[in-house]
Amino acid sequence: MRTQTQKKKDLLASDCIEINGDKISIDEIVLIANNKCELKLTGDKKIIDKINESHHFIQKLSIENKAIYGVNTGFGGMAKHILSHEETQTLQDNLIYFLKTGTGEYLPDKYVRGAMIILCNALIKGASGIRFAIIERYVFFLNNNIVPRVHELGSIGASGDLVPLSYIAGAITEKGECFKVLHNNIEKSGESICNEYNLEPIQLQPKEGLALVNSTAMLTAIAACNLKELKTLFALTLQVHAMMLQSLIASTQPFEDFIHQQKPHEGQIFIAKTVRHLLKGSSLVRKNDELIAGESRLYQDRYSIRCIPQFLGPVADGIKTINKQIEIEANSVTDNPLIDMDNFQLIHGGNFLGEYIAIAMDQIRQYVGLISKHLDAQIAMLVMPEFNSGLPSSLTGNSTNQINMGLKGLQITANSIMPMLLFYGNSIADKFPTHAEQFNQNINSQGFNSALLTAKSIDLFRKYISISLIFAVQAVDLRVRKMDQDFIVEEHLSPETYKVYKAIMQICGKPENGKYPFVFNDNDHPLDDYIKRIEKDINDNGLLEEACADILINVEHFIRKSE
Template identity: 30%
Template sequence: MKVVLTGQSLTLAQVKDVCYGFATVEIEEASMRKVEESRYSVEEIVSRKKTIYGITTGFGKFSDVMIAETDVNDLQLNLIRSHACGVGDPFPEIVSRAMVLLRLNALLKGFSGVRVEIIKQLQTLLNERIHPVVPQQGSLGASGDLAPLSHLALVLIGEGQVHFEGGIYEANLVLKEKGIQPISLKAKEGLALINGTQAMTAQGVINWIESMRLFYQSEMIAAMTFEGLEGIIDAFHPAIHEARGYVQQTEVAARMCELLKESKLITNQGEKRVQDAYSLRCIPQVHGATLQALDYVKEKLEIEMNAATDNPLIFNGGQMVISGGNFHGQPIAFAMDFMKIAMAELANISERRIERLVNPGLNDLPPFLSPQPGLQSGAMIMQYCAASLVSENKTLAHPASVDSIPSSANQEDHVSMGTIASRHAYMIIQNVRRVLAIECICALQAVQYRGIEKMAPVTLAFYKEVRKIVPSIDSDRVYSKDIEEMAAWLKKRDIR
């Protein structure tokens, strides 16, 4: 499997192939020619001693400080070292891999002025599965993800640390082992490597991939809960959803009907009750709205993945070199904040279904699904755990994009905080997965009480598969292990 990069056409499906499937990365020849032409323009600027930001001047508030021709290479090295001040735990390795891929793709657009050597070094890191260790905290999300991308750039010059073959090592040792020569940065290359939105976008891409996997899993789990509570299938009739007009809502209702087809545990309107609670009846409306948000996020990510986000940008063979603000992460900041809210709500409605599964006042199942109510607590505290997770999500869902703080002596006086939004979205997704794991464990027990032979063929197959991960509750045990094992299984498994 291989993915050919052009700088123009990278898709989320291809990112998934590279990051999860370790597809080999190749470079389109036409894109490489654009890189060479752009590099020639930079060398002309240096030789003619033109005043161009970041090439022959300092950075940020130092943009008025002229740099001698003899110092332009040192300027780039100093930039990387001084800006590599990220702190905290590193991004997950898969996010680091995505970061390298997206930075490579952006440079292939031919607006950044780097040498072919930079392109090939990034390509080598991907194909050799050498991934920079990048601290998560320290980016304002404007002027690009300066601190995170500086840690990425360190690896190209043989400094910093890398993930490699399951461990973390000094970059120079791994490069030497693989016979890879560290690069000496030339004019503009340091700036081109770090002035971009690839940290927030890389995390955002992984967020989206994991969110879509969780989204379809949530439908399957909700369908099993629906059976456990003998839900009223009429609420999913296509006429209701077509009358409203949201495509995603209609699609969710149709999938729920398909999942529950031939089930003997579902009911009809008036058979046992007239209406279900909203957490059952409104699954298409709520889940569908989450899917709408994820579709919006996908659109923004695929634009940003193929965007030139550094500064300055070089056009028309060097005839135009323009300083602008494409490094500003506001579009991704908004998208990640939207994702946070949408995914948090998927957990909110799941937790309400958990409550309906365990509360003896809301169903005719054994109280808290306990095998011996009173002596054994059953799933009582699992609902507490879910409630705690959804409450934490409400705090994390506070929008990061509404905040800003000036930097670089007020030269950079409005920033996006998009990387914070992206990181918090990832944290929410992990919490959502655990809430869904709890719902799944409870739904397994509920349908077991009802009689699994009455389940729909699709949900029964899922039940049998999941029972290999979490056995039936026949006595109280340490449920933490069950929740974490179920969440780990969901993280790896594609429903579709």
């Protein structure tokens, strides 16, 4: 099996990912989800033969009229009777129709595309009884960026994402005008798009409809997109802390390796090492023994500074665990029943329950709340002269003009967002209805809802990080201005954090080492425009992602370390 590094090099060389049942990574899922590369379906005869053999096996059992769940029975709490051979011929199509019950806004295209690739990756393993031609049709839709329209409400993550995935299946197999797709920014019916590309309608055969909808593909796709973005935001979080530490003239002692070897949690050691790397070369940080006698500040920094590794270490460890869980789920077969062609048997189970992803997404939202509250504590110190070692109140740029209030309004906005992120940190996986689907799905994961809530949390967190970056840059400017009349930030800030500082200046159209700090007079430039620009850059994987590329690589290396 190829290593992740080898696969990444292959991808860069070809801009094409082959679907062959080999391990697919979160990065690859997100690339496909965002339509950044094409797919190639395997031509491996062994893989194709296995898929076809499992399909023929199901058809044979169906003809023999042996009881098979979802093939010649009803579904869920109504799977009590054997259906006639005639009834089984229309059962799969009917499954797609009765599940078309979604509501709410349409999901972003990236989630639908992500679900389609994860589903293909599962079906190609040959344990689901589906024809190879159907997998080919899914890949055709992906490569032509034909995206089925799927509503945001309808899945409880129990028997997989039944309702959302029925919309994809209905559009791709051409089940009528009611199933819609988006193609070249124009909404069309699945039927019309198939006519446009001369694609024949697909009459679903026994078990095929069930294989297409009985999957955790959708909730896993959303989770993969969430985690990919969180990694970037986490790297930026560490950069923000490092900039704030420098502006507060913090001590480097709490990050020395000796301390963390005495409490050797992997995440804690990683965070301390990363902060040391981020602060290397800075003239703004100090050792504890450099504290001047009689200086009106604490001998040790407050906990939000001193305990960064101990506070963010568990988050790093959690991200590492969740990364592994998402990749396992994305490389799993999650429908039911499954076909063991080595032993020619059909096995009923519950791989469709999205509990791993549900709990993982609950944890991500809790982590985001913790990270934002930690940053809130740092911001609170930055704006208070009692705690910020001589910086102006509310980080006012031009203190000679007493009507200037500095970043006071920005702090209020940050204060409005942080409690919402904490609220999103509440769990949903434990709030499942025990009576779902006639008491058949009497435990259910709520994984789809958890993943969507996490997407909303991360969207809000992106705004919060954008605000935090403004505080960090303004504080650095004011600190350097206080120490250096020439106001040359590059000579004082560490090289790694200067990359981010420089990126912010470029994004916001500000000169480096200019005459004035980032915000001078309140009315010079509206701060909401800066928030918008920074957030857009993060969302577009722009200058800031490039500026913290080294830290992102370190985060990824930490995640992959034990694989």
